[in-house]
Amino acid sequence: MSKLVLLRHGESMWNKLNLFTGWVDVPLSDRGIEEALRAGELLKDYRFDVIFTSELIRAIQTAMLVMSRNRSGVPKVIHEDGKMKEWGVVYGEHGKNYVPVYKSWHLNERYYGKLQGWNKDHARKVYGEEQVHLWRRSYDVAPPDGESLKDTAERTVPYFRERVIPELEKGKNVLVSAHGNSLRSIVMHIEGLTKEEVLRLNIPTGVPLVYEYENGALRRIGYLRKNGFDDDLHIGR
Numbered sequence: 001m002s003k004l005v006l007l008r009h010g011e012s013m014w015n016k017l018n019l020f021t022g023w024v025d026v027p028l029s030d031r032g033i034e035e036a037l038r039a040g041e042l043l044k045d046y047r048f049d050v051i052f053t054s055e056l057i058r059a060i061q062t063a064m065l066v067m068s069r070n071r072s073g074v075p076k077v078i079h080e081d082g083k084m085k086e087w088g089v090v091y092g093e094h095g096k097n098y099v100p101v102y103k104s105w106h107l108n109e110r111y112y113g114k115l116q117g118w119n120k121d122h123a124r125k126v127y128g129e130e131q132v133h134l135w136r137r138s139y140d141v142a143p144p145d146g147e148s149l150k151d152t153a154e155r156t157v158p159y160f161r162e163r164v165i166p167e168l169e170k171g172k173n174v175l176v177s178a179h180g181n182s183l184r185s186i187v188m189h190i191e192g193l194t195k196e197e198v199l200r201l202n203i204p205t206g207v208p209l210v211y212e213y214e215n216g217a218l219r220r221i222g223y224l225r226k227n228g229f230d231d232d233l234h235i236g237r
């Protein structure tokens with residue numbers, strides 16, 4: 001049986017400022033760093049064999065901070081093209097003790113288009129509460145020049161199926177460090193959520209969501225918190 005851990009990055013500097021972020025590459029805030037380290041503490045006895053992150057620094061930082069508390073091995077970013085692929089190879093004994101980290105834009109946050117950099121309260125004043133809620137949480141309403149959750153799923157779900165699932169099938173434990181909406185699209189797929197349900201799905205920052213994979217199926221264990229597992233997705237099913 002293998003494990004899948006989905007982790008939304010810790011609070012970013014723009015989460016803190018309440019700005020639409022999307023693909024803007026901002027780092028973690030101090031609180032975000034603490035959240036990632038806390039997640040690392042909770043996961044310190046997990047063995048991770050493979051890590052997937054987006055190309056955005058907040059998700060990469062989160063994965064690295066988790067691994068700073070973990071003894072699975074040294075995380076090593078795998079470059080899939082160019083000189084780094086050729087020259088970055090680990091030879092000999094050390095090769096046994098690394099955990100490959102694959103970065104891909106497929107796991108990036110939903111692209112927020114013209115809203116990127118806007119304050120969320122300001123957007124509510126200009127466009128109204130309801131419209132902004134639809135842009136943020138609905139399945140198929142895209143923000144101006146941005147991606148709807150459906151558009152996001154069109155790149156996250158195939159990547160999840162083609163890159164993540166095969167590792168679980170091989171019996172490997174996998175950490176996926178990504179974003180609020182890119183993870184919502186993946187959880188929607190895993191759990192078979194309806195459009196109405198995904199509207200109410202919010203994934204908290206820095207709280208590992210754990211699944212077990214067996215006989216081709218993923219089973220939710222739940223959010224891993226200090227006092228144990230919380231197996232509720234909190235969408236009122």
Ligand SMILES: O=C(O)[C@@H](CO)OP(=O)(O)O
Binds near residue numbers: 015020136
């Ligand atoms: O700004 C963003 O990119 C996302 C994630 O923080 O925000 P929202 O929760 O509004 O989808």
